[in-house]
Amino acid sequence: MTVPLLVLERFGIAFPGRGRVVPVVEDISLALRPGEVLGMVGESGSGKSITWQGALGLAGPGAVTSGRVLVDGRDVASADDHTLAGLRGRRIAMIFQDPMTALNPVLTVGRQIVEALALHRGLRGQAARAEAGRLLDRVGIPGGAGRLRAYPHELSGGMCQRVMIAMALAGDPAVLIADEPTTALDATVQAQILDLLDDIRRERGMALVLISHDLGLVAAMADRVAVLYAGRMVEAGDAGDVLDVPRHPYTAGLLAAMPAIHGPRRRLTGIPGRVPAPGEIAGGCRFAPRCGRAAPACRAHVPALEGGSHLVACFRPMTSAEACA
Structure with a gap:
């Protein structure tokens, strides 16, 4: 069994608020192993992004973490x-949700990539500029060296996302965390970005964490899936x-809320209610107020995540027949 690159053990994050x-x-x-894709x-x-921000020490001032x-x-x-600064970018890199706000608008994209190369690989001068151009070429920006003087506002959303990927690759990380990497991109560009991430993962043997609310995207790419609800993992x-x-x-x-591409049309079924805010969470299973299968025990106790290779945190889990119905 390959040794995991990254492991979270009973990890938690809390923030001070209203006297508590x-x-x-x-x-x-x-756990995350080399070459693996975790969706x-x-x-x-639900806590998808803040989990990894907290693990990398990016959750902001006041954040209190627990676990390992x-x-x-x-x-x-x-x-x-x-x-942590020595790990970020060098062993673990993160692509944030909105490249138009994650990139510095007053610096050229070349300057920003060169800064990452200097920090993580010690490259400077012409060597850094040449490597920055090569990275832009690698992420599918034609004439990469000629784009180094461009500012973020001069590039499309898809191009800016590619620049973010190039910056993440500058440190040659072992783990790449992609936080909603295709948000606000059209369908064609989404497919290009996902193909690019998959190609880079295979080429480098890099592990990939794909954070998304798009189950179709995750189904197409992930080896394993973790489902989060209100800050807890409910299935994996x-x-x-x-x-x-x-x-x-x-x-x-x-x-059930996803439209089917093939077969007859059907009415989509939404989940009633909303995800509770952290300060609104009561005892018991956090999904119980929205769950049609909830029993009294669900509102009184927190279910443990258990089940071997297919983990579920539920007192009344669905059977295979019910799931496939």
């Missing part, structure tokens, strides 16, 4: 800023198992 510490993510445990799915507010974050077997959950396992035979009612609800 409010948890926003709790008890997240997962993290859930509605907005193992990078190459070393716990960095309580590491200082200097140690091989992508085929989780998406073809979901056992948690929340996962089944997400799939």
